[in-house]
Amino acid sequence: MVSVRELGLPQREASRAELPERVTIWEVGARDGLQNEQAIVGLDTKLEFLDRLAAAGLGTLEATSFVHPKWVPQLADADDLLAKLERREGVRYPVLVPNERGLDRALALGVESIAIFGSATETFARKNLNRSFDEQFAMFEPVVRRARHEGLQVRGYLSMCFGDPWEGAVPVDQVVAAGRRLLDMGCFQLSLGDTIGVATPGHVEAVLAAFPEVDSLAVHFHDTYGQALSNTLAALRCGVTTVDSSAGGLGGCPYAKAATGNLATEDLVWMLDGVGVEHGADLDSLVSTSVWMAERLGRPSPSRVVKALTGS
Template sequence: MTVAGLPMEVAAEGLPARVRIHEVGARDGLQNEQAVVPTEIKAEFVHRLVDAGLPVVEATSFVHPKWVPQLADAERLFPLLGDLDPHRLPVLVPNDRGLDRALALGARRIAVIGSATESFAKANLNRTVDEALVMFTPVVARAKEAGVHVRGYLSMCFGDPWEGPVPVAQTVRVCRALLDMGCDELSLGDTIGVATPGHVQHLLAALNEAGVPTSKLGVHFHDTYGQALANTLAALQHGVSTVDASAGGLGGCPYAKSATGNLATEDLVWMLHGLGIETGVDLDRLTATSVWMAGVLGRPSPSRTLRALSHKE
C-alpha cells in the first residue's frame, strides 16, 4: 500500500468548521460478522483507530451474549483498553444489567438504542417502543447520577423493512422522549439506508421545531442505496457536526437483514477534508488500519476511498 493521496480542498459555505466522527466499526461493525473476532484483535483495532486520530471509538456492547455472541467478550476487552481515555470509548448498554457491567469496568460514556418503529422495537428489543423507553429511563438516570455521558441511538428514523417509510412525527416523538429522559445527544439512524437528502433535512427541521437543538444531534447513515455521503452533506448543511461512520464500511444490523454496511469512515474523511472541514483524523493511518482489518476478516472492504488509496500507484 502506498501513501494515501489527499483531495483538493475547496470549502463550501455554511458548513461546520469541524466534524466529530463517532467511529462505530469496533462495535456496530464487528457485531454483524459471522465469525467471532479474537479479543486481542479487537483491542488492537480500537488502539489503531484511536492512534489514527478518531476522537470517539465505540468499543463494545454489554448486551447478553446470547443475542450478540460476537461481543460476548466485553468484560475481557474493556480492560485491554485501560491505557486509553474512557471518555473516548463509549459502550452500548441495553438495560440496567448492562449498565452495571459497564460501570464496574470504568466506562464513562454509554449508549442506549431505541427504535422509531414498533416492528423493529419488537425484533431488536422484544418490546414496544414505549416499553423500551420505560426500560431506558432508569438506565439513563443512573448513568447521569454517576456522571456518565449518555448517547441515545434511534434506529429506523427514515424507513423500516416491515412498515415502510416512517412518518417524521413518529421519529420526532421518540427523539423528544430520549432527550427528556436525560440523553446528552441523539444519533439518528438510517438503519436500512433508505433516506434521501430532502428527507434528512425535513426531519432535522422538524426536530428543531420540536425544541431539539441541532447541537444535540448526530447522524448514522447506511449506504444501501449509495446515499450515505449525500445524506451526510445534507445534515452538514443543516449544521450537524457529529457523524457516525465505520472503518472500512464494516457492519449492518443483525435484526434488519436489508441493512448493509455503515458509511465508511474513509469515504467520510475524504469528503470532509475535501471540504476543508477539520476532523483530526490521519487518513493514511486510518486506511492502513482498515486494510489490516479486511485482511483479518478475509475479504475486501466496500469503501471506495479505501480501495482507491490502497491500490494507488
C-alpha cells in the same frame, strides 16, 4: 498502497459557508462494525483494532456492547475487552448498554460514557428489544437516570428513522416524538439512524428541520443505496456536527437483514478533506487499519476510498 500525499491531491479546499468548521467522527467499527460478523474476531484483534483507530486520530471509539451474548455472540467478550483496553489520553470509549444489568457491568468496569439504542417504530422495538414502542422508554429511563447520577454521559440511538423493512415509510413526526423522549430523558445527544440505508438528502433535510434544534443531533447512515455520503453532506448543511461511521465500511444490523455496511470512515474523511471541514483523523492510517482488519476478516474492505488507494 498509495498514500494521499503521494497522489498529490489537495487535502483541503475552500470551506463552504454553510458547513461546520469541524466535525466529530463517532467511530463505531469495533461495535456496530463487528457485531454482525459470523466468524468470531479474537479479543487481541479487537484490542489492536481500537488502538490503531485511536492512533489514527479518532477521538471517540465505541468499544463494545453489553447486549446479551445470546443475541450478539461477537461481543460476548465485552468485559474482558474493557478490562484489558489500554485507553489513550483524550479518547472516549463509549459502550452500548441495553438495560440496567448492562449498566451494572459498565459501572463495574469504569466506563465513563454509554449509549442506549431505541427504535422509532413499534415492529423494530419488538424485534430488537422485545419491548413495545412505549415499553422501550420505560426500560431506558432508569438506565439513563442511574448513569447520569454516576456522572456518565448517555447517548441515545434511534433506529429506523427513515424507513422500516416491516412498516415502510416512517412519519417524520413519529421520529421527532421518539427522539424528543430520549433527549428529554437525559441523553446529551441523539443519533438518528438510517438503519436500512433508504434515506435521501431531501428526506434527511425534512427530518432534521422537524426537530426544534440540531445541536444535540448526530447522524448514522448505512450505504445500501449509495446515499450515505450525500446524506451526510445534507446533514452537515443543516448544522449537524457529529457523524457516525465505521472504519472500512464494516457493519450491518443483526435484526434488520436489509441493512448493509455503515458509512466508511475513510470515505467520510475524504469528503471532509475535500470541503475543508476539520476532523482530526489521518486518512492513510485509517486506510492501513482497514486493510489490516480486512485481512483478518478474510475479505476486502467495501470502502471505496480504501479500494481506490490500495488498488484492491
